[in-house]
Amino acid sequence: MAKVFEAADASNLMTELRMSFDAGVTRSYEWRVSQLKKLQVICDNHEPEIVSALHDDLGKPELESSVYEVALLRNSIKLALKQLKNWMAPDKAKTSLTTFPASAEIVSEPLGVVLVISAWNYPFLLSIDPVIGAISAGNAVVLKPSELAPASSSLLAKLLEQYLDPSAVRVIEGAVTETTLLLEQKWDKIFYTGSSKIGRIIMMAAAKHLTPVVLELGGKSPVVIDSDTNLKITVKRIIAGKWGCNNGQACISPDYILTTKEYAPKVIDAMKQELEAFYGKNPMESKDMSRIVNSNHFDRLSKILEEKEVSDKIVYGGQKNRDNLKIAPTIFLDVPLDSLIMSEEIFGPLLPILTLNNLEECFDVIRSRPKPLAAYLFTQNQKLKERFAMTVSAGGIVVNDIAVHLSLPTLPFGGVGESGMGSYHGKFSFDAFSHKKAVLYKSFIGDAAIRYPPYSRGKLRLLKALVNSNLVEVFKVLLGLS
Numbered sequence: 001m002a003k004v005f006e007a008a009d010a011s012n013l014m015t016e017l018r019m020s021f022d023a024g025v026t027r028s029y030e031w032r033v034s035q036l037k038k039l040q041v042i043c044d045n046h047e048p049e050i051v052s053a054l055h056d057d058l059g060k061p062e063l064e065s066s067v068y069e070v071a072l073l074r075n076s077i078k079l080a081l082k083q084l085k086n087w088m089a090p091d092k093a094k095t096s097l098t099t100f101p102a103s104a105e106i107v108s109e110p111l112g113v114v115l116v117i118s119a120w121n122y123p124f125l126l127s128i129d130p131v132i133g134a135i136s137a138g139n140a141v142v143l144k145p146s147e148l149a150p151a152s153s154s155l156l157a158k159l160l161e162q163y164l165d166p167s168a169v170r171v172i173e174g175a176v177t178e179t180t181l182l183l184e185q186k187w188d189k190i191f192y193t194g195s196s197k198i199g200r201i202i203m204m205a206a207a208k209h210l211t212p213v214v215l216e217l218g219g220k221s222p223v224v225i226d227s228d229t230n231l232k233i234t235v236k237r238i239i240a241g242k243w244g245c246n247n248g249q250a251c252i253s254p255d256y257i258l259t260t261k262e263y264a265p266k267v268i269d270a271m272k273q274e275l276e277a278f279y280g281k282n283p284m285e286s287k288d289m290s291r292i293v294n295s296n297h298f299d300r301l302s303k304i305l306e307e308k309e310v311s312d313k314i315v316y317g318g319q320k321n322r323d324n325l326k327i328a329p330t331i332f333l334d335v336p337l338d339s340l341i342m343s344e345e346i347f348g349p350l351l352p353i354l355t356l357n358n359l360e361e362c363f364d365v366i367r368s369r370p371k372p373l374a375a376y377l378f379t380q381n382q383k384l385k386e387r388f389a390m391t392v393s394a395g396g397i398v399v400n401d402i403a404v405h406l407s408l409p410t411l412p413f414g415g416v417g418e419s420g421m422g423s424y425h426g427k428f429s430f431d432a433f434s435h436k437k438a439v440l441y442k443s444f445i446g447d448a449a450i451r452y453p454p455y456s457r458g459k460l461r462l463l464k465a466l467v468n469s470n471l472v473e474v475f476k477v478l479l480g481l482s
Helices: 007-022 029-045 047-058 062-088 125-136 150-163 176-183 196-207 231-242 264-279 295-306 359-367 382-391 427-432 457-467 471-478
Strands: 091-093 102-110 113-117 140-144 169-171 189-193 213-216 221-225 254-260 314-316 330-333 350-356 374-378 396-399 434-442
Touching: 007 113, 007 140, 007 176, 029 047, 029 062, 029 125, 029 150, 047 062, 047 150, 062 125, 062 427, 113 125, 113 176, 125 140, 125 150, 125 189, 125 427, 140 176, 150 169, 176 196, 189 196, 196 213, 221 359, 231 254, 231 264, 231 374, 254 264, 254 359, 264 314, 264 330, 264 350, 295 350, 350 359, 374 382, 382 396, 427 434, 457 471
Parallel strands: 113 140, 113 189, 140 169, 189 213, 221 254, 221 374, 254 350, 330 350, 374 396
Antiparallel strands: 091 102, 102 434, 314 330
């Protein structure tokens, strides 16, 4: 029988990790590299076990597990190993006449002991990716995997305990009780991936200790389809980004489509054709699609699907089987804006299409809702691309594809407004777990009497000129010119 995690355990855990951090265990370049290489070994040597756990938890196809979780993690680790020395190096900063002679730099220092609370939909990627940033930045870290993906949580605990330094990296499994006890501790940063509802709870707990947070949430990510597009490729990419990414159970999954009344029938016909090509005439039997994570989420999606004003609007799909936790790809046309499906993030295989009199109306529809984690546009119109990128506020914008920005470590990944705060990936992960410390080195040479009392009008003029970097005025004062 597993030992119950209690308040004393949480307190002891924090004490032990704090001692390790204060002793400098995590600060050296060598320690950081050694831990990153161990994470690389986990990806290289245990991929079959990871794929199996993901199948147990979510019915994920091997391709999605290997490519969208393990391969992306490998890339993150490789980049961190390659760039870590550069990331750790101080950045030179300019000085001014006020501080002359002096030099300045910005030093990235680890925050301390950090908590990562991850999600169930991509349980390996969303657990280890932020841990890569925390380790790269030199922190001690506790990972709390999601209990809704128990096979993945168990495997993460086993592998990280086996490979990583237990004095500085720990995994705590469990559910609400364990998470609550962890949140009562004073962390130096909390990184959470999940729903906005739990995000608010995390933020309230963090506020008690003035702990900074990164919240990777979600929202209703819109897809705008212009008639000036390559419709076949557009539809294939939407399907791959919706049903081909964990069957819609992804934070950046398309949540609804906006297109014109005139163009909608063509979009629907193309989607039906490509969905059948991808998943066959009976998608419920397809092995290339994940299942719903558990019965609670299945029931939540069923409630959305069965709402009368919504079920009447189904134009494709709608089949479901609670025993197998399967729901077929389902498309709706013009559901009511106040229906459940348009009031909350879907996080499943349902996709409503809303029609507009003209595409210009899409901006008002998107603006009327909380800012999403992602917004997508399909068009060949250059002016529309530019306007969309400049005026739509979202965590990220992708033109003519879905979700691919996630794979670019040169781009920050994060939300805005209700879709989250803070960002990570690549160097942004390192920065998320670092404090940018200002350091100024001042010489004893050239000590100026003008900064010390007694004050005079001449000192005032000279100091103002120095602060404003006004060389002409400096010379005037020094030469005694009025």
